[in-house]
Amino acid sequence: MEAGWGAVACTHLEAPASHYREGAVCLQTGSGFFRKDSRPSRDLSVLLATHQASEAQRPLRWLDLMAGCGIRGLRWGLEALPESRPDLELWFNDADPNRSSLLESNLQPLQAVSGLALTTTCWAAERLLRQAYLDQTFFDLIDLDAFGCPNALVQSALAVLRFDGLLVLASTDGRSPTGHDRLAAVRHFGAAARAHPASWEIALRLQLAVLAREAWQFGRGLEPVACFSEGRTFRLVVRLHQRMSADEEWQLGLLARCERCGDQAVQALLKLSGWRSCLCTDGQGRWAVTGPLWIGPLQKSAFLNQLLNLADLQPVTLSSAGRRLLQRLQRDCGLPVCCWSTAELSSRLSLSGPPPLNELVHSLLRAGHQACPSAVMNGQLRTDAPLAELFQQCIQLMAGDR
Numbered sequence: 001m002e003a004g005w006g007a008v009a010c011t012h013l014e015a016p017a018s019h020y021r022e023g024a025v026c027l028q029t030g031s032g033f034f035r036k037d038s039r040p041s042r043d044l045s046v047l048l049a050t051h052q053a054s055e056a057q058r059p060l061r062w063l064d065l066m067a068g069c070g071i072r073g074l075r076w077g078l079e080a081l082p083e084s085r086p087d088l089e090l091w092f093n094d095a096d097p098n099r100s101s102l103l104e105s106n107l108q109p110l111q112a113v114s115g116l117a118l119t120t121t122c123w124a125a126e127r128l129l130r131q132a133y134l135d136q137t138f139f140d141l142i143d144l145d146a147f148g149c150p151n152a153l154v155q156s157a158l159a160v161l162r163f164d165g166l167l168v169l170a171s172t173d174g175r176s177p178t179g180h181d182r183l184a185a186v187r188h189f190g191a192a193a194r195a196h197p198a199s200w201e202i203a204l205r206l207q208l209a210v211l212a213r214e215a216w217q218f219g220r221g222l223e224p225v226a227c228f229s230e231g232r233t234f235r236l237v238v239r240l241h242q243r244m245s246a247d248e249e250w251q252l253g254l255l256a257r258c259e260r261c262g263d264q265a266v267q268a269l270l271k272l273s274g275w276r277s278c279l280c281t282d283g284q285g286r287w288a289v290t291g292p293l294w295i296g297p298l299q300k301s302a303f304l305n306q307l308l309n310l311a312d313l314q315p316v317t318l319s320s321a322g323r324r325l326l327q328r329l330q331r332d333c334g335l336p337v338c339c340w341s342t343a344e345l346s347s348r349l350s351l352s353g354p355p356p357l358n359e360l361v362h363s364l365l366r367a368g369h370q371a372c373p374s375a376v377m378n379g380q381l382r383t384d385a386p387l388a389e390l391f392q393q394c395i396q397l398m399a400g401d402r
């Protein structure tokens with residue numbers, strides 16, 4: 001494969017000092033936005049593309065909608081495409097005209113990949129998506145790596161996603177879905193958002209609710225594949241299905257939490273029937289309700305396992321941080337919905353420190369409950385055990401009774 005001056009395939013042992021190396025590519029990141037720390041999310045995007053390229057029996061079209069320096073799409077082209085199936089259209093777009101020449105030079109190695117058709121544009125994402133719809137151009141994979149809240153683009157992105165296609169979505173709007181800007185939560189999510197110790201998970205669930213509602217408007221179904229955050233960027237991978245599954249509407253609900261006693265309760269919108277009393281003994285507790293949000297699974301564990309297996313065949317793609325992320329997500333499908341912070345449990349019980357998470361999970365499982373460590377936030381577990389029992393288990397565990 002020939003290398004251009006802007007980007008080189010990493011078969012070259014030495015990359016120029018100004019180049020950044022990731023996966024199988026070396027490229028210039030330029031002066032615009034680029035974050036090395038986002039590598040795990042890019043690794044995942046490449047593995048999703050690899051999986052699709054290995055499974056789909058038809059030509060594929062992938063869109064890096066907010067490409068920046070082009071690293072995601074470049075990695076798709078150089079890592080995800082087996083030589084046996086070059087029938088791929090790769091689209092790159094970034095609205096910033098100052099990125100165009102960098103993008104062009106970074107993408108030069110793709111010129112040498114036979115059978116790969118490249119399209120690069122410098123358009124507002126809205127325009128590209130709407131033009132694609134008018135032209136009836138559909139994509140199998142769209143990576144929408146946005147600044148801020150991407151919700152204004154969700155409908156037009158889903159409208160040009162093929163059935164069974166994947167949308168990889170990023171949002172850096174942390175304030176509204178975590179209860180820090182309740183007015184913006186109403187505007188962006190059509191939802192109430194209240195402060196909660198599992199705030200990153202709540203933000204992901206609010207985002208999923210927006211995605212599901214938009215898919216349902218087209219009569220389509222939506223399935224979460226992977227959802228995660230490091231607190232700054234909220235990342236979701238979802239699959240669009242031609243039809244809704246039988247119980248999809250049951251996945252929208254409300255989550256209530258009492259700040260005084262810490263109790264939580266969840267209800268599906270379809271079965272909404274008032275709220276039980278919280279654990280406050282004086283009857284003075286008040287539920288703060290968040291939602292509508294997605295109360296279904298967050299991860300598709302079996303699929304993530306397949307991606308991990310694929311990564312073993314393609315070791316250049318998955319960084320150790322990416323592997324840790326996928327392994328963590330694969331162990332926690334995201335149910336039950338209620339997450340509990342061990343630090344909060346400890347402080348409510350005035351314990352000497354947080355109860356050991358894995359031991360607490362095991363005690364809850366032994367007691368017949370569902371329980372697992374949360375893959376979304378460290379130091380948290382999810383369980384269907386009532387809070388009173390959770391307290392009891394923590395006390396016994398810290399007293400060394402078990």
Ligand SMILES: C[S@@+](CC[C@H](N)C(=O)[O-])C[C@H]1O[C@@H](n2cnc3c(N)ncnc32)[C@H](O)[C@@H]1O
Binds near residue numbers: 068069
């Ligand atoms: C988060 S950066 C992309 C980073 C890149 N995907 C990566 O992995 O390094 C977001 C990019 O979106 C571009 N952008 C912002 N708003 C846009 C819009 N409405 N349409 C198209 N591109 C946009 C910005 O110029 C910026 O390069």
Ligand SMILES: [Zn+2]
Binds near residue numbers: 260279286
């Ligand atoms: Zn209460």
